[in-house]
Amino acid sequence: MEFLLEPFTYSYMVKAIWVSALVGATCAFLSSYLMLKGWSLMGDALAHAIIPGVALAYLLGLPYAAGAFFAGILAALSMNIVKRKTRLREDTVIGLVFTTFFAIGLLLVSINPTSVNIQGIILGNILAISNEDALQVVIISFICLLVLVLKWRDLMAVFFDENHARALGLSVQPLQILFFTLLSAATVAALQTVGACLVIAMVVTPGATAYILTDRFNRLIVIAVLLGSITSAVGAYTSFFLNANPGGLIVTLQTLLFIAAFFFAPRHGLWAKHRATKMILKGNSHG
Amino acid sequence: MSKNSIQLENISVTYPNGHHALTGVTASIEAGSICGLVGVNGAGKSTLFKAIMGFVKPSTGRVTISGMAVKQALKQNLVCYVPQTEEVDWNFPVLVEDVVMMGRYGHMGFLRHPSKADHEAVTAALERTNMTEFRKRQIGELSGGQKKRVFVARALAQGGQIILLDEPFTGIDIKTEDALIILFRSLAAEGRLILVSTHNLGSVPSFCDDVMLINRTLLAHGPVETVFTQENLVKAFGGMLRHHQLVGADLHDDEDKRSITVLSDDERPLVFYGETGGQKITKHGNKE
Numbered sequence: 330m331e332f333l334l335e336p337f338t339y340s341y342m343v344k345a346i347w348v349s350a351l352v353g354a355t356c357a358f359l360s361s362y363l364m365l366k367g368w369s370l371m372g373d374a375l376a377h378a379i380i381p382g383v384a385l386a387y388l389l390g391l392p393y394a395a396g397a398f399f400a401g402i403l404a405a406l407s408m409n410i411v412k413r414k415t416r417l418r419e420d421t422v423i424g425l426v427f428t429t430f431f432a433i434g435l436l437l438v439s440i441n442p443t444s445v446n447i448q449g450i451i452l453g454n455i456l457a458i459s460n461e462d463a464l465q466v467v468i469i470s471f472i473c474l475l476v477l478v479l480k481w482r483d484l485m486a487v488f489f490d491e492n493h494a495r496a497l498g499l500s501v502q503p504l505q506i507l508f509f510t511l512l513s514a515a516t517v518a519a520l521q522t523v524g525a526c527l528v529i530a531m532v533v534t535p536g537a538t539a540y541i542l543t544d545r546f547n548r549l550i551v552i553a554v555l556l557g558s559i560t561s562a563v564g565a566y567t568s569f570f571l572n573a574n575p576g577g578l579i580v581t582l583q584t585l586l587f588i589a590a591f592f593f594a595p596r597h598g599l600w601a602k603h604r605a606t607k608m609i610l611k612g613n614s615h616g
Numbered sequence: 617m618s619k620n621s622i623q624l625e626n627i628s629v630t631y632p633n634g635h636h637a638l639t640g641v642t643a644s645i646e647a648g649s650i651c652g653l654v655g656v657n658g659a660g661k662s663t664l665f666k667a668i669m670g671f672v673k674p675s676t677g678r679v680t681i682s683g684m685a686v687k688q689a690l691k692q693n694l695v696c697y698v699p700q701t702e703e704v705d706w707n708f709p710v711l712v713e714d715v716v717m718m719g720r721y722g723h724m725g726f727l728r729h730p731s732k733a734d735h736e737a738v739t740a741a742l743e744r745t746n747m748t749e750f751r752k753r754q755i756g757e758l759s760g761g762q763k764k765r766v767f768v769a770r771a772l773a774q775g776g777q778i779i780l781l782d783e784p785f786t787g788i789d790i791k792t793e794d795a796l797i798i799l800f801r802s803l804a805a806e807g808r809l810i811l812v813s814t815h816n817l818g819s820v821p822s823f824c825d826d827v828m829l830i831n832r833t834l835l836a837h838g839p840v841e842t843v844f845t846q847e848n849l850v851k852a853f854g855g856m857l858r859h860h861q862l863v864g865a866d867l868h869d870d871e872d873k874r875s876i877t878v879l880s881d882d883e884r885p886l887v888f889y890g891e892t893g894g895q896k897i898t899k900h901g902n903k904e
């Protein structure tokens with residue numbers, strides 16, 4: 330028992346656990362929306378597109394979250410413009426924009442090698458997060474969660490039927506911009522915990538798992554947020570014993586839950602479908 | 617209060633790819649009636665709806681709804697739009713009642729928290745469209761006719777006085793179609809303005825008061841009796857229609873000059889019977 334409680338005796342572990350949980354919840358909330366539009370890769374794109382912003386911010390001595398955030402917004406806007414002005418498909422546009430930004434980022438870092446610990450950004454490590462960075466992450470997550478809790482219905486209406494949302498008098502474009510702003514902000518926060526490579530999992534997997542488990546959007550959000558925060562907290566906690574990278578653990582846990590849902594979900598799982606088919610066959614043979 | 621109306625002044629729509637979908641449409645539609653918007657696929661029916669709703673910006677012209685600019689009319693929840701089924705994401709994790717509730721958002725406050733009145737409006741709309749038993753279904757798990765009715769229910773819950781329906785009869789059975797027509801009639805009788813697009817000719821005379829024939833521009837507009845003629849329809853549909861004509865010996869044993877002409881594209885056929893009607897269509901039109 331004492332052994333299991335040991336992580337809580339270290340303040341850096343306590344901090345890592347609850348900051349991870351908060352970031353996990355924020356990303357999971359956003360994942361509920363992203364997956365519905367085929368925009369899942371957008372999270373990945375933003376995470377990579379952020380690098381030049383971070384490099385520039387270090388160069389200019391600004392808080393690096395600010396640089397990351399602006400690079401993220403810029404990338405989201407570029408994607409939006411290219412998408413509207415050409416007939417290229419979503420995946421092509423995302424690929425195009427994010428590699429461009431990533432390349433610029435690498436270029437900046439290579440010209441000015443000492444300025445950024447790029448390894449830290451790509452892999453992330455919540456266990457080593459400084460107090461200031463942790464504060465940034467916490468503030469970002471709180472603001473995102475607050476806005477989402479207040480506006481989740483408006484965003485749902487926009488994602489479900491843009492035209493109808495417009496007909497209702499909702500401000501569709503500002504809401505879309507709001508969403509991508511939140512996504513950029515959450516991506517910045519997630520970079521710290523799981524790193525650029527694994528952000529994509531944080532903004533996809535919880536939503537995907539919840540989608541298999543329910544047919545209602547409000548429940549989907551609740552389930553996704555629970556999954557996101559619990560896996561993040563547990564992942565950070567277990568990394569203490571396994572001496573492993575917390576990001577890797579968090580995402581592995583999320584994937585395990587997805588697999589469990591895939592097989593055992595009450596209505597849409599493989600097992601339930603198999604049973605339903607068998608029932609129908611049985612019914613037919615009787616009748 | 618003045619009567620609800622839609623005024624279209626010289627509306628033209630050109631899509632970004634340079635396609636002129638509509639040119640110079642001028643019309644005035646009044647409340648209390650059902651107006652059918654009839655044209656072939658690609659004639660610009662959906663485009664006209666989108667122009668009325670402000671979803672696409674006309675390159676020329678102006679839309680006025682009950683004397684107001686479109687934006688203002690939308691803010692007042694005056695106009696409802698029932699989209700074509702293909703334009704909906706049926707995999708979205710929402711139940712029937714959630715979709716209908718979205719129709720109420722314009723009536724709710726900042727948090728969109730539904731009030732008792734909102735719940736009552738949803739229940740009433742579901743009842744009126746006969747969808748009560750499906751209210752807990754995910755929308756993808758419905759039949760074609762039920763899918764249409766969900767969105768009609770959403771429009772009812774929204775409570776607009778002007779309802780635009782884009783092809784509500786495509787892919788549904790006759791029974792559902794008849795039920796919808798009865799519903800539309802009663803809505804029009806309550807003083808609403810109903811604009812229904814269709815390429816289903818047969819049912820137009822049975823439920824529309826007025827009809828607008830379009831093919832990339834407005835070809836004719838007026839009461840069904842005067843506008844919905846064989847001549848106009850051939851103009852609107854060109855070679856797209858199947859003609860079946862029965863005359864003389866095929867139809868009568870005597871010297872009767874009357875003939876039966878059946879016009880159809882793919883659904884309910886339109887039937888003309890009489891002396892003049894038949895003559896306007898040549899036998900060449902008969903593909904069979």
Ligand SMILES: Nc1ncnc2c1ncn2[C@@H]1O[C@H](COP(=O)(O)OP(=O)(O)O)[C@@H](O)[C@H]1O
Pocket residue numbers: 631632633635637655656657658659660661662663664
């Ligand atoms: N977003 C778009 N971009 C370019 N062309 C379009 C777009 N939407 C429709 N069109 C074209 O405009 C014409 C009218 O389309 P539409 O209004 O959907 O016809 P209908 O609803 O009568 O079948 C068609 O030729 C169609 O190909």
Ligand SMILES: [Mg+2]
Pocket residue numbers: 661662663700782783
């Ligand atoms: Mg159409």
